[in-house]
Amino acid sequence: GAVVSQHPSWVICKSGTSVKIECRSLDFQATTMFWYRQFPKQSLMLMATSNEGSKATYEQGVEKDKFLINHASLTLSTLTVTSAHPEDSSFYICSAPDRDFTDTQYFGPGTRLTVL
Amino acid sequence: AQSVAQPEDQVNVAEGNPLTVKCTYSVSGNPYLFWYVQYPNRGLQFLLKYITGDNLVKGSYGFEAEFNKSQTSFHLKKPSALVSDSALYFCAVTPPAGGFKTIFGAGTRLFVKA
Numbered sequence: 001g002a003v004v005s006q007h008p009s010w011v012i013c014k015s016g017t018s019v020k021i022e023c024r025s026l027d028f029q030a031t032t033m034f035w036y037r038q039f040p041k042q043s044l045m046l047m048a049t050s051n052e053g054s055k056a057t058y059e060q061g062v063e064k065d066k067f068l069i070n071h072a073s074l075t076l077s078t079l080t081v082t083s084a085h086p087e088d089s090s091f092y093i094c095s096a097p098d099r100d101f102t103d104t105q106y107f108g109p110g111t112r113l114t115v116l
Numbered sequence: 117a118q119s120v121a122q123p124e125d126q127v128n129v130a131e132g133n134p135l136t137v138k139c140t141y142s143v144s145g146n147p148y149l150f151w152y153v154q155y156p157n158r159g160l161q162f163l164l165k166y167i168t169g170d171n172l173v174k175g176s177y178g179f180e181a182e183f184n185k186s187q188t189s190f191h192l193k194k195p196s197a198l199v200s201d202s203a204l205y206f207c208a209v210t211p212p213a214g215g216f217k218t219i220f221g222a223g224t225r226l227f228v229k230a
Binding site (some may be wrong): 004006034041042043044046049091093095104105106107108109110112 | 150152157158159160161162165206208217218220221222223
């Protein structure tokens with residue numbers, strides 16, 4: 001199956017700093033990628049849809065100026081958490097749909113962000 | 117509103133016994149249905165999916181799921197549970213319209229006891 005990687009797998013940062021998380025599709029092209037946030041013992045919350053070559057689409061309630069998304073190529077999307085605060089601490093997961101979006105989603109392994 | 121329900125937060129089963137993890141959905145049209153599994157501090161792994169055709173779908177690791185259109189359910193099953201099946205299971209639905217965004221259930225934690 002298709003492989004999606006994320007980097008870093010975990011990061012600890014100080015409050016007020018920015019953190020960039022990369023999501024790569026390793027063996028297929030992804031014009032769209034999804035970014036999720038998962039709180040402990042909870043389901044995945046879709047944050048935004050990353051679109052290659054155009055602006056990301058954010059879900060209601062997600063601050064686009066705080067969670068910057070860039071989909072620079074067909075294999076790379078980045079999520080930057082700007083001016084991070086402790087409440088931004090979470091598990092962030094990206095995914096890329098296979099082919100025509102109606103098929104399986106391939107998930108990255110996730111990034112654990114801890115803001116001190 | 118479209119939604120996916122997993123009525124059980126946790127399912128406990130003894131190793132070797134059959135297991136069922138329940139999922140019902142409320143989505144208009146004919147959605148695509150998925151099951152994913154998540155191990156601690158990991159991303160989700162695809163188990164199986166239903167798009168069309170036979171209502172019984174077989175997937176990875178011996179899992180299968182049965183689609184029931186009249187009950188709008190897609191329960192995950194396995195004839196004989198293994199301790200290594202212990203994980204968090206998510207039912208997911210991709211509506212046929214509306215941007216192809218996937219809706220996830222809240223997840224069900226499966227504990228298989230030796």
